Amino acid sequence: MPNNLQSLIYTNEGGSSPKLQVLDQLLIPHEKVYLDVPDVEKAWSVIREMQIRGAPLIAIVALLGLSVDLHTNEKTIKELDAMDDGAVLKYIQDKMTYLNTSRPTAVNLANALAETENALKNAAQENKEGSLRKSLCKAILEYSEFMLERDVSDNKSIGRFGAEAILAKTGKDKVDMLTICNTGALACAAYGTALGVVRSLEAGGNLSSITALETRPYNQGSRLTAFEIMEEKMTGGQLICDSAAGALMKTKNVDAVVVGADRVCANGDTANKIGTYNVSIIAAFHKVPFYVAAPITSLDINLTSGDAIPIEERSADELINTSKAPANVPCWNPAFDVTPAANITGIVTEKGVILPDANGNFDVRGFV
Numbered sequence: 001m002p003n004n005l006q007s008l009i010y011t012n013e014g015g016s017s018p019k020l021q022v023l024d025q026l027l028i029p030h031e032k033v034y035l036d037v038p039d040v041e042k043a044w045s046v047i048r049e050m051q052i053r054g055a056p057l058i059a060i061v062a063l064l065g066l067s068v069d070l071h072t073n074e075k076t077i078k079e080l081d082a083m084d085d086g087a088v089l090k091y092i093q094d095k096m097t098y099l100n101t102s103r104p105t106a107v108n109l110a111n112a113l114a115e116t117e118n119a120l121k122n123a124a125q126e127n128k129e130g131s132l133r134k135s136l137c138k139a140i141l142e143y144s145e146f147m148l149e150r151d152v153s154d155n156k157s158i159g160r161f162g163a164e165a166i167l168a169k170t171g172k173d174k175v176d177m178l179t180i181c182n183t184g185a186l187a188c189a190a191y192g193t194a195l196g197v198v199r200s201l202e203a204g205g206n207l208s209s210i211t212a213l214e215t216r217p218y219n220q221g222s223r224l225t226a227f228e229i230m231e232e233k234m235t236g237g238q239l240i241c242d243s244a245a246g247a248l249m250k251t252k253n254v255d256a257v258v259v260g261a262d263r264v265c266a267n268g269d270t271a272n273k274i275g276t277y278n279v280s281i282i283a284a285f286h287k288v289p290f291y292v293a294a295p296i297t298s299l300d301i302n303l304t305s306g307d308a309i310p311i312e313e314r315s316a317d318e319l320i321n322t323s324k325a326p327a328n329v330p331c332w333n334p335a336f337d338v339t340p341a342a343n344i345t346g347i348v349t350e351k352g353v354i355l356p357d358a359n360g361n362f363d364v365r366g367f368v
């Protein structure tokens, strides 16, 4: 991703004055506007309104937003000043619980908050700063910055493992790829997951083409992925509408599909942007390998199958406003669907590719 178009801008002058701005993705590709995130309320709303989106970025913005709130928001500082030590932990936990209500399907935020809880417990025990409040706030700051750095290195590993797996599976030197939604630098701190795999193929000279699906109704494919493809002049980049995926596989060539994930269950069932399930069925019909690319933080080993994944349903307006439909038509607008593990060839993580066993069953638990 070119430096002039980052999903977020984070600074921390002096080590304890974090500042966060996020790119308003609803305005891309026509305008580039960065929004200040001074507190958890703003972090919650940019996530909820999809001004930022993508499972990894949602978690990063929530945690950095919490850190900014605790260190620099005057209202929060005043409230903390008036508290005794016993109340501080609960106060921070309440803000975390609130952030976790922003969007339900991606598990990365819930996993990040669980990791933060552990960091808080350790910080409280060690109390290195000599003040519980300072120790807890420092722990949040350190953990949020760690997440930011880890995201980029994990994505590069996912990219490498995914490219190797696809080239080995297809036995080709150059591959035609298909993807849905936006899983690129705009969905993460940088580089991307599924689009990171495509980036890695391109870097190795192994990309023949990359087709992005439009991804109705929010058009993350046409607004964001197509934008990233054009910015980087990716080889053979093109856009098609969602309903053209079958025709593409039948009449042109697709060597492999690679998609992101919002939540991968213990058995490999994967929630991702609405329409991913359709693509997996078409890929299975045409015997095209179908890869999921996601960091370990997208795995939810507590859910045994995809039936239990909470699927976010969004307002009818989003569908009506983007489809010229009659204003009063009833709509069902699920933001995600679940691809059954049976349709998945491999799950690419930063630790390697998870493959099914001899019976075709996945068990992702050993990777967490």
Ligand SMILES: CSC[C@@H](O)[C@@H](O)C(=O)COP(=O)(O)O
Pocket: 053, 054, 055, 056, 106, 180, 181, 182, 183, 184, 187, 188, 192, 193, 194, 220, 259, 260, 261, 262, 272, 273, 274, 335
């Ligand atoms: C690396 S992002 C993976 C997924 O989060 C992505 O494919 C997706 O479904 C995003 O949905 P969104 O509703 O735009 O947040």
